[in-house]
Ligand SMILES: Nc1ncnc2c1ncn2[C@@H]1O[C@H](COP(=O)(O)OP(=O)(O)O)[C@@H](O)[C@H]1O
């Protein structure tokens with residue numbers, strides 16, 4: 001987290017009211033800081049709530065990604081609609097006139113994963129120690145869901161492991177963050193090749209999908225794809241609300257998961 005941004009008491013109350021109203025929170029604001037990280041840092045502020053570990057980001061993507069602001073909101077809505085555990089919801093507002101960079105602007109208010117740590121902050125040992133024992137709660141199952149989602153909606157900038165967060169009290173609880181580049185085409189396998197750091201490659205090569213982390217990863221991928229098929233109508237309605245996303249199609253929406261996963265394993269084990 002970056003340096004604190006001092007704000008007058010009435011601004012802190014307005015911020016608290018906005019967050020409590022939109023996210024059903026019941027907590028005062030403890031302090032407001034520059035995000036301190038990322039290409040959008042100049043337009044990215046983090047609100048630390050008094051309730052332990054709870055943070056909200058105020059972000060106006062400004063790096064020039066096409067429709068960055070609305071992508072970040074829409075992709076978050078899709079992740080919530082598809083019920084991906086811990087997906088971080090986004091609300092848009094024009095009310096934040098007490099922070100000069102946001103005055104008159106549409107800003108995304110993002111509920112952060114609690115106690116966040118990004119994957120680039122993990123040690124090699126922590127990466128290898130991800131649990132593969134908890135089924136749906138495992139890192140690998142969750143990454144399978146997120147990769148299906150990312151490929152399907154063309155979420156880019158995924159190779160940057162600062163764009164994935166875990167709760168430092170639950171390292172398996174991985175979520176995709178920073179969603180401003182998306183919906184311009186299919187996602188890319190290469191964006192996920194860092195998953196190599198999280199598996200034992202010898203076992204992956206020898207046992208393939210019998211190797212438990214990879215088996216869980218596949219189950220996660222299948223689960224999300226099946227949810228998409230079941231909720232496609234709702235997803236399409238959300239896409240149709242934006243001219244830049246209406247009618248978005250992508251090969252991963254229809255490609256059979258076993259074909260995608262076999263090809264991905266080929267890349268991972270190469
Ligand atoms: N939803 C979130 N949950 C937890 N931490 C987050 C979340 N969103 C952003 N962060 C933190 O803020 C940093 C910058 O956010 P990010 O959205 O990646 O901005 P940028 O577009 O500038 O790269 C991340 O690396 C992470 O540390």
Ligand SMILES: [Mg+2]
Pocket residue numbers: 038039162163178
């Ligand atoms: Mg980022």
